[in-house]
Amino acid sequence: MGRVGRQLRAAFKSDPAAIGVLYQLSRSGPVRISALANALALDVSTTSRHVRGLETDELVERQADPEDGRATLLHITEAGRQFLADAIAERSAVLRAATAGWDEHDLTALNHYLARLADDLANLTGETLA
Amino acid sequence: MGRVGRQLRAAFKSDPAAIGVLYQLSRSGPVRISALANALALDVSTTSRHVRGLETDELVERQADPEDGRATLLHITEAGRQFLADAIAERSAVLRAATAGWDEHDLTALNHYLARLADDLANLTGETLA
DNA sequence: GTTATTAGTTGTAGGGTGCAAGCAAATGAT
């Protein structure tokens, strides 16, 4: 089981953390850092540093939260979407190469199971975006 | 997809790396460090450090390779097996908790797919134990 | 208005990882 993880990590060299942040932002609209950290199952401080890095690269932007001066709302930029799309494309290519011998049915089944497992694990520990 | 990985990493706090080494050793008998590194898709140097740590904890032992004085052959100790078994039990408990609502068929199917994917990824990059 | 709580950042420390340099044993060329 851990094998899959290790091999995927080895195959996906590019920015492991950044992509998680961008992915979450891409499908959730303006969010606070704390919510993001929660969704990623990471510490707020860690998430804060990632966001700062992405901000420097202009893949993410922050705006003051109109309802709370302490908080900031994050959103992905157009460049961020592009970057994410490229990263996903690269990963997909690897997966497609690995699963070249699979038939359509098995692929969708695996996908389905993984999504379900991710949801169940999220429920187990209570991490989700609000 | 990365979600599963992140959440599993969060749920399995204990010794991420050590367990990989022990697992490989448990199912492969005496191996060289280089072969182990290859199987784990890790750098030899990284693997070397892990082995040293496990050796200190007496979970792994090394003996000189009779056929090559430079190499060492690693094997898991009884304590190592016990440690691994405990770790696997802990992980299994988490997974069972997460998949409490799954029926038997789906579980075995997921297992099957993951094993297949791991194999295919290994083939893609050529990492296996000899 | 003073105190407590909350959102985020920064300091610090610990691990994992890979690359490059080094060391010792083995192999190959002469």
Add this chain to the structure above:
DNA sequence: ATCATTTGCTTGCACCCTACAACTAATAAC
């Protein structure tokens, strides 16, 4: 046999990810 090369492994170094603790700024509670 001798010396150069290759091979297996370890160590030095630098970088990233991560969490916890201490801190600042802003809000909420009283």
